[in-house]
Structure formats: C-alpha cells, structure tokens
Amino acid sequence: MFQIESGAVSPAELKTVAALFYKQLSADPVFRAAFPDPALGRGHCRSFVDAYAQEGEIHRVYEDGSLVAAALWSLPGRSVPSPTWDFSPEEPCCKLYLMVSRRPGAGSALLSYAEARFGDSRLVTLCGTARQGAYFRRRGFAEAGRTSFGTILIREKDRT
16 A cells, blocks of 8 residues: 655655665666766755655555655746746646656656646656556646657647
C-alpha cells in the first residue's frame, strides 16, 4: 500500500529524494554528458530538490517505509527557476518539473494525488521523449505546445 506525503520535508528526506532523482537521471546519456562528474550530478539534483522544498512542493510516495517515487511541483503563480520552461500556460497551473518512480502504479498515484491537492489548477509537464509523452497522454494530458526542450502537456481539471 502506498503512503503519499507532501508538505514539509526533513533534511534526511531531501537527501533521499535527491538520491532517487540522481539514480534515475544518471542513467540518461544527456544528463551524464551534462554532468560527467557524479558529484556534480548529485549536487545538481540536490539543488533542485532544495529549491522545490522552498518554493514549490515535493510529493513523496512511500511503500513499507521506503521512498519509491517523488515529484517536484511549482505552484500556481510561483515559479522555481528552470532552463527548460520557456512556455507560460494560463494560470492557475501547477508545473511538474520532474517525477520518478521505482514501483508500478506509484507515478499514477502521484498524479491522482496532485489533481486532488491542486484543485482547479491545470497540471502541466514537459516531456523530452516520446515515451514520457505517451505515459502522460494515457493519463489524460494533451499537447499544448512545444519548446526547444520538448513537448508541453496539460491536464485540465475535469469540470463536468
């Protein structure tokens, strides 16, 4: 059974979340090319996790006491600096900067939690690969534009 948490993140949790993101990202050749030194890659992940802890929200999924998934969200009217966002969707919106999952179903649980948590806000994400885009399209996101970094996908809150 998944346990989802948001809100304040302890220093130990920040370190664990950053390590989860680094483990996932370090498998990507583009990330490795940008951060060939593992210490720099880990530092980059920690910087973004720290920024989102202060200016956004970090949603975490635990299973049997272990962190299995996490998502970094920018909140409506606020923006955590990121070089990948050169697209400004209509407010209110919550931007998903990064989500990683090590368990089937944990990513979907995070998205369902975010939809309930953020109410009438649009959920927005940037997908750099076709596989990522397909994942979000299966979960109700639709293409809203393209940037030099990928495809912007938005999921409107169901207002029926």
